[in-house]
Amino acid sequence: MSSNDSSLMAGIIYYSQEKYFHHVQQAAVAGLEKFSNDPVLHFFKAYGVLREERIQDAISDLESIRNHPDTSLCSIMALLYAHKSCETIDREAIQELESSLKEIRRTAPETALYYASLFLWLMGYHDKAKEYIDHFLKVSHSSREGYVLKGWVELTSDKPHIVKKSIKYLEQGIQDTKDVLGLMGKATYLMMQQNYSGALEVVNQITLASRNFLPALILKMRLFLARQDWEQAIETGHRILEKDESNIDACQLLAVHELAREGNMTIAADHVRNLIKVILEKDESNIDACQLLAVHELAREGNMTIAADHVRNLIKVLEMREPQNPSLHLKKIIVINRLCGNHQVILQLVSSFTERIFMASPSCAPVATELGYLFILQNQVKEAFLWYSEAMKLDENSMAALTGIIWCQILKGHLEEAEHQLEFLKEVQQSLGKSELLVFLQALLASKKHKGEQEATALLKEAVELHFSSMQGLPLGPEYLEQLDPLFLVCIAKEYLHFCPKQPRAPGQILSPLLKQVTVILSPVVKAVPAMMEPLFVMAQVKYLSGELENAQSVLQRCLELDPTSADTHLLMSQIHLAQGNFAMCSHSLELGVSHNFQVRDHPLYHFIKARALNKSGDHPEAIKTLKMIMKLPTVKVEEGKKFRGSPLPPRERVSILLELADALRLNGELHEATKVMQDAINEFSGTSEEIRITIANVDLALSKGNVDMALSMLRNVTPKQPCYMEAKEKMASIYLHTCKDIRLYIGCYRELCEHLPGPHTSLLLGDAFMNIQEPEKALEVYDEAYRKNPHDASLVSRIGQAYVKTHQYAKAINYYEAAQKISGQDFLCCDLAELLMKLKKFNKAEKVLKQALGRDFAKDFPSMMNDVKCLLLLAKVYKNYKKEDVVDTLNKALDLQSRILKRIPLEQPEMIPSQKQMAAFICIQFGEHYLAEKEYAKAVRSYKDALSYSPIDNKVLLELAHLYLLQGHLDLCEQHCTTLLQTEKTQESASVTIFRY
Template sequence: MKVAANELAISTINFLPGHIEKAKAMIMLKDWHGVMDCIVHADQPEGSNPYIEVIRTVHGICFAGEVSALKRTLQLLLKSLDENEATNHALYAKITQLIVSISGKEERVLRYARDFLIRALKISRKPEYVALSMRIAFGLGDIKEVSTLSAELVSMDCEDSYALLSSVISMLMISRVSDARAQADILPSAHPKLMESPLYYLISSVLAKQSKDKSFENFRQHIENLVEMLRNQLQSHPFGLQYLSLFSSDLLYSAVEQCFDFYPLVPVKTPDECMKLTAKTLQMILDVAPGLAHCALQLARINYLCSNTNEAEKWIYKTLEKNDSLADAHILKAQLILDKGGKISDAEDALVTGLNFNFKLRETSLYHLIKSKTYKKKNDNDEAIKTLKMALQIPKKEASNNLFVPKETADTHKISVQLELIDTLQQTKRIQEAENTMLAAIEEWAGQPEQDQLVIAQAQLHLSKGHVERALNTLKRIQPGQSNFHLSRIKMAEIYLEEKKDKRMFAACYRELLKVEATPGSYSLLGDAFMKVQEPEDAINFYEQALKMQSKDVQLAEKIGEAYVMAHLYSKAVNFYESSMNIYKDKNMRLKLASLLLKLRNFEKCEKVLKQPLDKSLDMGDAEAVQAHIQFLLLLAECHEKTENISEALKDFERSKALLGKLIDKTDKSNNSALKKEGARICNLHADLLYRRRDYQPAIEVCKQALIFSETDLKANLLLCKIYKEENRWHLMLNPCSNILQVDPNNDEANSFMADYHFMKNESDKAITSYQVLLNANPHHFHALSRIVEVCCRNGEIEIPDAYLARAREANPKIINNPGYNYCKARYEWFTGDPNEAVLFYSRTRKEQAWFVRAMYNTIDICLSSDENFRITDGGDSEFGEPGGEVELNAKACLETLRNSKADMRYQIAENLIHLHSHNKEHIQTALRRLEEMATEMNAEQGEIVRSAAALYGVAKGYVLLKQIPKAKIAIKKLNVKFWTLDEADYYEKCWLLMADIYINTSKNEQATNYLDLVLKRNCNCLKAFELYGYMREKEGKYLDASSQYEKAFKATKEKNPAFGYKLAFTYLKAKKLFACIETCSKVLKIDPNYPKIRKEIMEKARSQIRTG
């Protein structure tokens, strides 16, 4: 349809019906920007064409949302009708119904709609027009007009629900409950079709609230029936002008208003059924008409009361985007800022802005309540008390007799003011005054529905002071039948679980709800409760009971699937998801199934489930279907990556980005922030895969795409920093790093990058200072601690990391079980020459994947290094055909724990390094070939460049094992010192040490010295370098110089490595430093009393020489 309308509009550009049809097609696709484009391209003078003005009005109400600008739009429509269709009373009425239906009960829009209907009524007093007038008067709360119209409609023959129920509405608007109930009970028997009217269920919900038992469940059921009835009536209509005319958002918003009375005054952690239902209803309105700012505000408020502050903040900003003159939105914004610990000045600014739009805010308790909180935040309790007392002096509003008006308009926030005043008085030790205020509040609200709200707020106050039992006893006073019984039991359950850790009583509170009202909602709540205490088997029973009573509830079905997964009943979960997916045709259910199959490593079936919808044609006009396709593609990319089908995974990312780009193009620029965030997230996932594959340049390009979606995206900037750091392009790293620090000055990784930058610039003092700042603020900042270990140990300052490790233990003795701590401790032990202890600490990092992966790779290096203590001779001393032995087995065992990372280049390098230790010539040659492929790549500008120092070390080692020493030297010489990186520092050292070893054994000591100095420049604590230096000097007969090197090595290990102690003692003996020799022998024997040869061959000889000397 869109294509046909588009062709019609383009081919006959001056053909007005073509533009109108295209605009209708855009409305059907909810492409509101396209709607406005059609109006502009129609090129009609304002107010000249009624059809164009109708479309402009629909766009203004449903999307633009600016009520002030809407006045002119409606005036233009009225002018157009007056000039072109002045006698067409049916058209006036039809447009009136459309405007009322999409108004969301917004007062000014309804008043404008009345102007249209007046024109129709002047021409004809048709019953349906009078009924429509009744609908408007009802929406405006005009009691007098409703009464007049009701009297008129009684004498008319009209089947419209507003006509049939007009007398009931009129009675309820003046609180004649018994008369209204009597008439409401009789009417359905005379007019059976009333049972299909959403209005009937709205009236029933009001009567349920006024019943003797005041059953909340009856009330909730009527509201649910209203929503479901309206949804069913709309199902047979495609989205468009007719759909909007039948939508009845005014009625839905009236239903939302009825729920206001059940809202808590203070935020709760677990939303009750009423708030869930209200949120669902508001979302239904906003899906159709996102421009209704007051509905977005109510959704923000519900999220705030459910303690979902991030979601509340999102909806507040959406509200202000559509209508920044809503004073209540600024007030809620101030509340959110204070509750989230934001700047007091920002909260005060929001209050002032709200006041500027509505000076009557000064007459509300809520305004003074928030104002007092700003004073309390500034520790000005006296001013806070003064403000709260001022709020209590506000004249009490006269409660309306109109039962369709929520009692909230009577300013029940006064209860919160009283409780806040009590709390503030107690803080300032004015106990007697606080008690008097509480007694006055109890007396004021006794016997009124608001008393329940006072009780719940009072319990919250007790809880904030740590008086748990008082809070529970207070809540127990609310009994079944009272309006806030549900909320009180949910709050009690929350206290039992979080404060008393009593799972039995937690469940008992929900069982009490079920006992009072055995409804689907109660069964579902009890299931939620058991899920919260990790008892999924019990939860499944209750969820299934709820699903039997409410079989069409997809969310309940999802909960059952999640419970099966939590209970580790995976096969049942898969079967349930499959059957539910077919029953409900729900895209989210397919995602749940695919995610579970991926988790179970059933990749083939996962791919099949995801490809089924992806192989079908996609309607780009269906935003929900496009978003589901994007999620399918992202999951498919993960599946392809797990099966090492990287090329397909990359294609999946590209397809998902392309789809999202098209979706963003069709979405209003002021309303696509969530889509842009999703775009940044997809780019980050894509870039991360490329990064792990070491495809740095494509990864950089994808990161830049992420920053187009979101300029301040932290993940993209962090990944750019990592890549530039690894490529040694530090000057490029500074820009994304500064971008991060502008958004988040305390970002650990960015500050660590800056510290690394200082280290790379040989500004180690600045680097250490930067890390110390992070550690002084948080002794358990293990990223900074790992860097301190790395930097200080390389600088030879082993005391500094030792002190910080001790400080971490002092701050929390249990930290010794933390994976981050154990990684740092292991690294420290490795630097100080105790690989066995290092391996022990590395093995304790299993609980945290990030640390564990790094630990396992380091453990593999230690295992392989234990097999590398050989001297290279001209002829070579390695023999092939011998089994790799324990070294290879240990390394393979470590690698097996990383099997999920097979696509990672680090994994592949480690795998081939292990093969080098197999002592099998064929295996070594295969590993060498693979390592050569990974070690270098050709660059058009720079020629051959090194991709990985680790792989290059493997190449050199492989050539040594194959006795091709010249080729090993050529490989190592490819390493350029200026590209040295901290992350690959160990392998740079291994390469240079291997080269030094080669030169020492060919008696080219000068060249060996150059490489050893290179190592010690980067790591002045390198034990292997000290050892090779000592060995070289021993060969030269310079035992005093050799002892100097071994002394450094022994000291670096804190004199706990007996091997270095032995070598030091031996060179002391040869250099005739006999007393130092004996002292060193004693230290070695203290470490290991049975250390071979040292007592007889060194210590006794030294003593003998002293005696004979």
């Protein structure tokens, strides 16, 4: 081969590294068309055959070149590997080969040493490869290609200190040359160091020198993805497919993008099919590009039709381009398995493909384990158990298979058996290191056996920490998304929710720390895969329970864009309307759900929400009638892990309905009937995990009868280990304060909480309790002590500041806020400080605080950008009071920044689009108010129209426009807007007044 053909060998080595063994053969065959007798190309053709486990063919090919000086060593090494891989081992042949190896090693030319090192490295024998390459460098007087290979050997070491030294050898190897393999090594090193810009520069050098060298484009595609630049990654994926129409990696990216970002599952499925077909055909279809395109559809776009198409395409290209490479098939499809969620079309595609992989390698336990995992995440416990059992038959030492079997046992309710197996695994774990799945199973078992909230949540927290620690340093890409494993994190989040409040947080009530923890778990998932329904829906539940009802609606709106037929989404949306007291919209949302999916009516929750809406709106008789109708449905002891379908009621839902019925009867004055229903509930669920909920609800019934002592007695029986302990103590405190008027016992409840559940959350509750009884000095003591233990907790600083304001100690409040700003990551408290300074009319100081917050480095992440918008709006408010000439400029900056947020948000966090459009509308309204005050009516009209472009149904804006048209004398336009407004309920009076003026 000519020295000008470095890209040919670099391509062969790249495909060998990536385990694309059919590609290796095809590249070698293409090279042999130009260099027909080249022994190195013949060797790599045989190597590709060997790695496909076509042993006899490989032995035959290797025997034909073992006597050539350049390939003598590597051929004999490969022959040894081949003979040892045979079902019937030829001992004599192995002995002869080992003897030849010793003899040739003494006299082998330097080139033979190089290719021997290259073979050993590709086979994963790093230490032996290093030994040979060092010998080669010694005898070849520091060959540049030797330095490049030594750089690669060290770059792929599992020892970080060795990896750091690799760049020195790579730089020596590419000095004054454009060696493609060396430049690929340098780009890979820079990527590992997260220097993506530097890596891109190196890749651009390769593409300029070797325009048709596809591995460089694939690396470029991965670099764009690592920078989270999906747009350029997808563009590069399409460029790859123009050159290689069935490129596996590009097909994979398209499928993943559609599943995780766009949500088009049909296209994602086609990408996966295509990825799988590419492996059977010639190298005109690049697997990497296909994979990336599939990943893009799955992760970013959310169009499930498109996603399914990409998944199909991915599967097609895998089976076409690498037909005898089941390990590569598994490697490329796992990320799709992790992102397809519960979409049945794609699930069918990937599960049947993974089963075909198993048929191609029936002795491979990891494939059976993957099938078990794929089914268990879909709650198909029976199928999962069969595959995990198959994996155990193939490899009785497989920890992954045994862990999977234990998971199935827990979900099937075989808790004693599972606990016994877990005890054994915990012993093994001490020597092997902790596994996040094993710790999660311990948490799941603790929850199922009612061992208490603290034990279960501590284990869940540990599982999450282990999970994310294993991902540290990984750039965004298929491997990151595979390791992220969104559905596993959804499982953890759902377990947390068992211990969270069941109703939305009331205004002023402290947010449960468990809900905060679930938000922390789901945030990176929703950011990375905003088109995946399951994490989005659970995030909406968290927002709902956190009392962030509008944010929950925004997330649910995104869910409905992805799947308008989702019954759960429509039902949760109606619950939000119910919590907002909007009973008409609650009914509308229920009926909208029915119009998209008639089976919504079969869901007991549909009737339950309808009954709750009736109960809250005062129609107690109709609510009672509906609830009694639902109660006729049978209760089922659902198999653990099975998703509820059809009409029978799971225990948790039946308890909720019983409690609502008792409440409706109580409110309807039927206390005897209410008591009877409550007693039935106690009898039916005594000794179950639902018993404590009934006890808490029974308190309200006792209070309605005036039986305070009985209510308190029931609450005292709730122990600190029970999930509702905190709720019970808060309810008891409320009775002592509002019914008994006993401040000492009221505070005593919160002191007990701090004693049994110590932490910042309970300290905040105690401090807030002191604030409620107008004892801010004592509250300050509690807050201060908690702050000393948790100096990075901004919520504590905020509470201390509010307490000082309450006691009119403004100077101290200011000092606390200023101290908080010095703590890393607490810049957002500057808004609290600025608002306090404005209240004190210290506008100059408020301006200084806000400018200081805005003066730091240019914000790139969404929370910082949104905080900057808030700071700019506050600054504009400050200027309204003493620098009116700067108001417009400040609002322009806020709108520019908000426009940048809106430009990025569809790709990165689409569930936030509605709330961020609302913020843009608010900024435009601020412009309108300013121009209106300055009597610049034309500019005010334009600003309010801009607001409507972001929020078209904002009645307040329409009303302001009507007033403006009246002021300008545009009576027709004023009447037109007022007529529109009169058709809605909320602004009828104001619109009528405007018409009256006109």
